[in-house]
Amino acid sequence: MRPIAEERRVEPGAEAGQSGGGSRRDSGWGKSAAGSSAVTRERPGPCDLGRSSAIQVPGSPNEVGGWLGTLARAGMERWRDRLALVTGASGGIGAAVARALVQQGLKVVGCARTVGNIEELAAECKSAGYPGTLIPYRCDLSNEEDILSMFSAVRSQHSGVDICINNAGLARPDTLLSGSTSGWKDMFNVNVLALSICTREAYQSMKERKVDDGHIINISSMSGHRVLPLSETHFYSATKFAVTALTEGLRQELREAQSHIRATCISPGVVETQFAFKLHDKDPEKAAATYEHMKCLKPEDVAEAVIYVLSTPPHVQIGDIQMRPTEQVT
Numbered sequence: 001m002r003p004i005a006e007e008r009r010v011e012p013g014a015e016a017g018q019s020g021g022g023s024r025r026d027s028g029w030g031k032s033a034a035g036s037s038a039v040t041r042e043r044p045g046p047c048d049l050g051r052s053s054a055i056q057v058p059g060s061p062n063e064v065g066g067w068l069g070t071l072a073r074a075g076m077e078r079w080r081d082r083l084a085l086v087t088g089a090s091g092g093i094g095a096a097v098a099r100a101l102v103q104q105g106l107k108v109v110g111c112a113r114t115v116g117n118i119e120e121l122a123a124e125c126k127s128a129g130y131p132g133t134l135i136p137y138r139c140d141l142s143n144e145e146d147i148l149s150m151f152s153a154v155r156s157q158h159s160g161v162d163i164c165i166n167n168a169g170l171a172r173p174d175t176l177l178s179g180s181t182s183g184w185k186d187m188f189n190v191n192v193l194a195l196s197i198c199t200r201e202a203y204q205s206m207k208e209r210k211v212d213d214g215h216i217i218n219i220s221s222m223s224g225h226r227v228l229p230l231s232e233t234h235f236y237s238a239t240k241f242a243v244t245a246l247t248e249g250l251r252q253e254l255r256e257a258q259s260h261i262r263a264t265c266i267s268p269g270v271v272e273t274q275f276a277f278k279l280h281d282k283d284p285e286k287a288a289a290t291y292e293h294m295k296c297l298k299p300e301d302v303a304e305a306v307i308y309v310l311s312t313p314p315h316v317q318i319g320d321i322q323m324r325p326t327e328q329v330t
Contacts, residue, residue: 075311078213080105080131085154085161087141087198088168090117092273093219096299097165097306099125102132104307109154109161111139112168141168141194142186151201160209164202165306166195167219169239173232184235191239192246199250206261213314214261217306218247222269222324240267244320251319262317264309269324272296294327 084101088094089110095117098110102125110118118136125134137153140146154161169191174183199216206214223233224240247265254261270290277287301323309318 082162084163093299094167096303100303105131111137160205171236175231265320
């Protein structure tokens, strides 16, 4: 079964997941986007996280442009200059979230299997004068060694993670009656195991630095709350139901640990990305129809929800945001 490309979210006929990850051979830093005269740096080492390869984004809030430029919430000030990890950041919702956080003045490590798009986004953020920093990092989220190496690099170069946004995920059209075991494993490894590993490592990073106000946000799906009569999404839906349970379980364990780190799930419905065209790569008309029958959510709508969650007072716990297009039926 042909793999789904990175970062995409739509419910085939509804929503699906983001993805990140890739070859272990290429883990580590990508180079800067070609032709970007504003970026000058030395060749980075394999674990040179954020030194010469980090693209610094100067500027003040008044210089910030774009759709979020005028939405600098007072509640986001406490996150300024702190570090957020965004998985699956090379497109779709992940890219929109990374941009929004940089606009709010955060240092953002954006990871994916390929980082060319993240490097281009970093250059765009720099040109726009956003006050934060976007740091591309190549990581195969289906490989635990890659994930642990990434967290080690973040620890050595930036102390650690304050916000973890588990956005990466993937869907394959493998049904329950005839789907491939490899397709099921791919979805489970990224959508459930990688999310859990990143959550564990992010919590340990916060705990060892006595960070008690961190935040872990899982970008899930409306498919984690109901099962559609679409056989090709049933296993995918099961992984998203797992994310719903994992987020609530995380909240309970954090409370038992007397921690004030918060856990939130954001579950969007149909979001207009390239996902449908990857899922239905042999039927582009079917893919296009996914987006044409209604006004879909945009990746920026989900990023706006992330900013809202982060901007709430520390004593406010947002458990799950379910969001769908107004015209979506289920």
